[in-house]
Amino acid sequence: DAKTTQPPSMDCAEGRAANLPCNHSTISGNEYVYWYRQIHSQGPQYIIHGLKNNETNEMASLIITEDRKSSTLILPHATLRDTAVYYCIVRYGANNLFFGTGTRLTVIP
């Protein structure tokens, strides 16, 4: 699996957009980019995934660069409940995922 690099922590003001970057410069053509988050000690929660195209769902948007070497998760209007650790994972094929240390996002009132 391609290695991912994320900043260890970020702050975001409540109501503003949170933009979480991820570098995956060694990604191969058939590997997907997944984003999960973990709120406190709860189980990881799926947010969004993509292959080449930008994706949007009710939780977030995923912007993948044209060369696929990096991506950005966007939470359009961050709330206090979005405070969590966000994981960017690159994986092909089988379902098991390997989590790194992620980005700890703190939403500030």
Next chain:
Amino acid sequence: EPEVTQTPSHQVTQMGQEVILRCVPISNHLYFYWYRQILGQKVEFLVSFYNNEISEKSEIFDDQFSVERPDGSNFTLKIRSTKLEDSAMYFCATPVSGVSGANVLTFGAGSRLTVL
């Protein structure tokens, strides 16, 4: 209703005792996964199980661990003789139904194991 239910939510046990953690998916999945997270550390993959067989396991998943699907609906993770370092949150996960093009997992709320 959660897609995956785990029991117990918290178990305290003495070192050397056997522990069984259970996972019940809402749908009849053939795949399931176990992960663990030691307090303050990252989520670590333990094992994946497909159609009643282990399909992949990590180096953490040694002979003290075993997985079963005892009755066709729930999945178990057994630790034969617990050690202090087995204290962690254990998460079960199954694929999300209806997601096309990739495999996405839904996780349970976890079982906290404390070994004294």
